[in-house]
Amino acid sequence: xxxxxxxxxxxxxxxxxVLIGVSMLIFAIARVIPGDPARIALGxxxxxEQVEQLRTAxxxxxPIAVQYLEFLRDLGQGDLGMSLYTNRPVAQDIAQFLPATLxxxxxxxxxxxxxxxxLGMIAARYRGRWPDDLVRVIAMLGVSAPSFVWAVVLMLVFxxxxxxxxxxxxxxxxxxxxxxxxxxxxDSLLAGDPAAFVSTLHHIALPAFALALSGIGQAARLTRAxxxxxxxxxxxxxxxxxxxxxxxxxxxxxxxxxxxxxLTIIGLDFAAMLGNAFLVEAVFAWPxxxxxxxxVILRKDLxxxxxxxxxxxxxxxxxxxxxxxxxxxxxxxxxxxxxxK
Amino acid sequence: xNRVVKTASAALLxxxxxxxxxxxxxxxxxxxxxxxxxxxxxxxxxxxxxxxxMFNAYDTLVLPAQGGPGHVPHLAESWEIDGNxxxxxxxxxxxxxxxxxxxxxxxxxxxxxxxALGQGFAFLFTIVESVEAVDTRTVRITLSEPYTPFxxxxxxxxxxxxxxxxxxxxxxxxxxxxxGAAYLSGMSAGTGAYRVVAHNPQDETVLExxxxxxxxxxxxxxxxxxxxxxxxxxxxxxxxTRGEHDITSQWLPPEVLRALANGGAQILSESGTGAFYxxxxxxxxxxDDVNCRRALAAAYDYETGLRITQVTDDWAQGRPxxxxxxxxxxGSNPAEETLSRDMDAARDHLAACRYDPADxxxxxxxxAEVPIEERFALLMQANFAELGFDSEIVRVPWALFTERxxxxxxTPHISQIFSNAQTGDPDTLLYPMYHSSxxxxxxxxxHLDDAEVDRLLVEGRTAATPEAREAAYAALNDRxxxxxATIYAFDRNSLFAAxxxxxxxxxxxxxxxxxxxxxGFSFRLMDIAE
Numbered sequence: 001x002x003x004x005x006x007x008x009x010x011x012x013x014x015x016x017x018v019l020i021g022v023s024m025l026i027f028a029i030a031r032v033i034p035g036d037p038a039r040i041a042l043g044x045x046x047x048x049e050q051v052e053q054l055r056t057a058x059x060x061x062x063p064i065a066v067q068y069l070e071f072l073r074d075l076g077q078g079d080l081g082m083s084l085y086t087n088r089p090v091a092q093d094i095a096q097f098l099p100a101t102l103x104x105x106x107x108x109x110x111x112x113x114x115x116x117x118x119l120g121m122i123a124a125r126y127r128g129r130w131p132d133d134l135v136r137v138i139a140m141l142g143v144s145a146p147s148f149v150w151a152v153v154l155m156l157v158f159x160x161x162x163x164x165x166x167x168x169x170x171x172x173x174x175x176x177x178x179x180x181x182x183x184x185x186x187d188s189l190l191a192g193d194p195a196a197f198v199s200t201l202h203h204i205a206l207p208a209f210a211l212a213l214s215g216i217g218q219a220a221r222l223t224r225a226x227x228x229x230x231x232x233x234x235x236x237x238x239x240x241x242x243x244x245x246x247x248x249x250x251x252x253x254x255x256x257x258x259x260x261x262x263l264t265i266i267g268l269d270f271a272a273m274l275g276n277a278f279l280v281e282a283v284f285a286w287p288x289x290x291x292x293x294x295x296v297i298l299r300k301d302l303x304x305x306x307x308x309x310x311x312x313x314x315x316x317x318x319x320x321x322x323x324x325x326x327x328x329x330x331x332x333x334x335x336x337x338x339x340x341k
Numbered sequence: 342x343n344r345v346v347k348t349a350s351a352a353l354l355x356x357x358x359x360x361x362x363x364x365x366x367x368x369x370x371x372x373x374x375x376x377x378x379x380x381x382x383x384x385x386x387x388x389x390x391x392x393x394x395m396f397n398a399y400d401t402l403v404l405p406a407q408g409g410p411g412h413v414p415h416l417a418e419s420w421e422i423d424g425n426x427x428x429x430x431x432x433x434x435x436x437x438x439x440x441x442x443x444x445x446x447x448x449x450x451x452x453x454x455x456x457a458l459g460q461g462f463a464f465l466f467t468i469v470e471s472v473e474a475v476d477t478r479t480v481r482i483t484l485s486e487p488y489t490p491f492x493x494x495x496x497x498x499x500x501x502x503x504x505x506x507x508x509x510x511x512x513x514x515x516x517x518x519x520x521g522a523a524y525l526s527g528m529s530a531g532t533g534a535y536r537v538v539a540h541n542p543q544d545e546t547v548l549e550x551x552x553x554x555x556x557x558x559x560x561x562x563x564x565x566x567x568x569x570x571x572x573x574x575x576x577x578x579x580x581x582t583r584g585e586h587d588i589t590s591q592w593l594p595p596e597v598l599r600a601l602a603n604g605g606a607q608i609l610s611e612s613g614t615g616a617f618y619x620x621x622x623x624x625x626x627x628x629d630d631v632n633c634r635r636a637l638a639a640a641y642d643y644e645t646g647l648r649i650t651q652v653t654d655d656w657a658q659g660r661p662x663x664x665x666x667x668x669x670x671x672g673s674n675p676a677e678e679t680l681s682r683d684m685d686a687a688r689d690h691l692a693a694c695r696y697d698p699a700d701x702x703x704x705x706x707x708x709a710e711v712p713i714e715e716r717f718a719l720l721m722q723a724n725f726a727e728l729g730f731d732s733e734i735v736r737v738p739w740a741l742f743t744e745r746x747x748x749x750x751x752t753p754h755i756s757q758i759f760s761n762a763q764t765g766d767p768d769t770l771l772y773p774m775y776h777s778s779x780x781x782x783x784x785x786x787x788h789l790d791d792a793e794v795d796r797l798l799v800e801g802r803t804a805a806t807p808e809a810r811e812a813a814y815a816a817l818n819d820r821x822x823x824x825x826a827t828i829y830a831f832d833r834n835s836l837f838a839a840x841x842x843x844x845x846x847x848x849x850x851x852x853x854x855x856x857x858x859x860x861g862f863s864f865r866l867m868d869i870a871e
Contacts, residue, residue, distance in 0.1 A: 034738070034740055034744060035738070035740025035741060035743070035744065036740070036744060040739075042387075046460065047464045048781075049459075050459045050460065050463065050464065053459055054460075085542075086378050087382065087385060087522070087526050087529075087541065087542075088526055090543070096541065146640065152575050154577075155575065155576070155579055156575075159583070160457075160579045160582065160583070163583055167576055167579045167580050167583065168569075168572065168576055168580060171623075173370070236853055282571065283575065285569060285571065285573075286577070287543055287545075291543065291571065293443060295377060295378075295543065300740055305772075338653075
């Protein structure tokens with residue numbers, strides 16, 4: 001347990017340094033990309049005086065270093081500034097849009113684990129036979145096309161030609177679920193409304209599946225490759241010689257050691273989904289942070305860009321820390337090597 | 342395996358049943374979409390979505406007359422004009438969504454707030470010298486200089502509930518704090534026929550009928566409206582086909598509009614307020630020679646340009662242009678005098694130009710966010726090549742475009758913009774484009790400096806009678822054609838695909854059209870079949 005704690009503290013320390021670096025970098029980059037944020041925010045009809053007034057109000061007439069120090073001072077008070085895109089505090093925007101994206105990627109991540117890993121196990125277990133071929137085709141299909149292509153294809157098939165899933169949004173009209181966590185699946189359960197809960201699942205199914213497909217393919221292929229390698233290990237042969245059932249060998253001796261690389265990839269995919277979710281969110285009109293992030297970049301909304309990137313970076317780091325911890329828990333060698341240090 | 346299939350089938354069935362078992366909505370709901378964000382604060386509103394929200398949640402002192410020029414009373418019962426002073430008598434018995442009565446103090450506050458925030462359409466009210474509440478029903482506005490189209494500007498002045506805003510001032514500099522900006526970004530405080538019940542600027546705004554509205558609302562008008570933001574074309578197409586959407590935005594690609602029209606959707610339109618302009622930088626050789634500009638204007642293939650905008654046999658996103666002022670707007674040329682390509686004239690003009698086309702490469706820019714402009718750029722490249730001009734097509738993001746046009750040296754030879762009259766009056770369309778005091782904006786990449794144009798623009802905004810103004814604009818139209826700073830490619834015709842259950846006279850019958858972008862979306866005038 002002490003070793004795991006040491007891993008955690010070490011990762012937290014480096015994460016803070018990474019976040020400071022990211023904030024400096026994105027703060028500078030956002031300010032050098034072409035376009036005057038004040039002009040974009042005020043719209044095409046604003047006069048030069050109005051634009052200048054806003055530039056002064058945003059401190060854009062000051063050196064970048066001074067602007068950054070002011071940003072850090074405000075950040076220390078939990079203030080990420082105002083968004084020029086929505087005219088609201090950035091923190092309020094993030095608090096509103098982040099849960100929708102997190103909910104989407106949690107469900108997509110769950111699908112990656114629940115579908116990708118078993119598919120990989122099946123492929124390895126039936127290596128060279130038709131289930132292996134089938135899984136390979138599914139995996140290649142998932143990996144070869146980006147999420148937004150799948151989003152459009154899934155929408156066309158399951159919402160247009162076979163209208164069994166909803167096209168857009170998070171909840172059917174007519175439901176009124178009070179916001180507690182921002183996760184509608186959770187909030188609908190907290191509200192004791194099973195019909196709303198089913199509606200949220202109904203709405204999230206297609207976007208989450210579209211987002212997860214690539215990860216499902218990767219997880220399946222990686223799990224298969226690692227399990228196939230493990231199946232050739234002497235300890236598996238020994239287990240067979242003891243006459244243990246094949247499913248027990250698969251889950252206990254072949255799958256567990258193969259899980260570590262798969263877990264690492266799933267962790268990375270999980271974090272990358274925060275960025276990739278944009279087009280899926282756009283196709284399914286999912287009011288999430290990824291869509292917000294892209295819109296604010298296009299509009300050069302400086303505060304919102306920095307805020308969004310910081311939150312996504314933090315999420316990326318948190319997921320990686322969790323993966324590191326899980327790996328340490330699963331793999332005794334990693335645990336012991338940490339302890340040895 | 343059978344058990345798995347059975348379980349999955351049961352789950353799907355249960356899902357479908359539960360979803361189908363939703364209580365049938367007793368209300369009629371209108372669903373439409375626009376580009377994000379939906380800005381609810383009327384003092385910050387600029388885009389189409391903002392206008393739609395503004396015209397439904399708020400009211401203005403006057404409204405554009407339907408089907409023709411001029412304005413009719415709305416919150417103002419009547420008005421008198423004495424030189425630079427405008428005196429309005431307000432309608433009695435109008436209440437805000439909060440229940441507060443609408444008074445002259447609210448009008449004064451609305452102007453002061455708009456000017457203080459300095460955003461949105463505040464530029465229309467910089468000439469207001471003073472505004473005072475003479476009594477609860479009388480407002481006097483004095484301008485610092487003569488400005489005849491001021492009545493038209495008032496269609497961009499929504500009246501806000503002073504008491505409600507004052508009770509919700511947020512932190513900010515000075516006594517008035519943020520002038521209620523945070524408060525009005527999340528809810529409506531107007532007298533409008535609809536009030537906001539939920540608002541997420543990136544996702545959707547939900548409005549419902551105001552039962553206390555001071556005018557009758559059509560029986561079949563929607564009870565509830567969902568204005569969604571940022572729907573993708575594929576999503577809109579699927580939703581409309583499934584009957585889960587009612588009116589699309591005007592930003593759909595022509596192919597999608599065509600597919601929807603072929604699939605049974607009706608097409609609604611709004612026109613007469615703007616046009617598509619091909620702007621020539623009059624300061625850069627060879628376009629600093631008027632004859633070269635005239636040659637390009639004559640060589641441009643207007644007919645093919647219009648075909649690019651064609652959606653169906655009956656509908657196009659453009660209408661033939663007759664000059665600088667869109668057909669239907671005050672001062673425009675007759676509809677039958679359309680512009681057309683004339684290569685003989687083009688060659689004659691070129692012969693008079695002091696530059697040799699072979700010595701110059703024209704930079705033709707198109708705005709990255711408006712893909713259709715690339716097609717016009719290609720058309721121009723082909724057209725102008727016939728005169729011997731080489732050209733280079735450059736894709737410029739909007740943010741960069743606004744920077745490039747700030748100086749004549751960095752402004753491309755040729756720029757393309759869609760522009761509208763913000764108030765429906767030609768002054769707000771032409772003055773920012775052509776007056777020499779307004780150089781360096783996205784509207785004026787011509788950098789035109791012509792004393793006669795300046796004089797006529799001033800005359801257009803100061804002449805006392807409609808006849809005198811019309812004469813000024815007719816002369817201006819002629820002069821602008823003469824200096825050929827712009828190619829008037831086509832008049833804009835905004836098209837919207839709509840569910841056939843929607844009846845929207847202001848968007849389908851010219852006799853009911855408002856001549857102001859977004860006002861056709863006054864939900865109170867629509868009819869939604871059950």
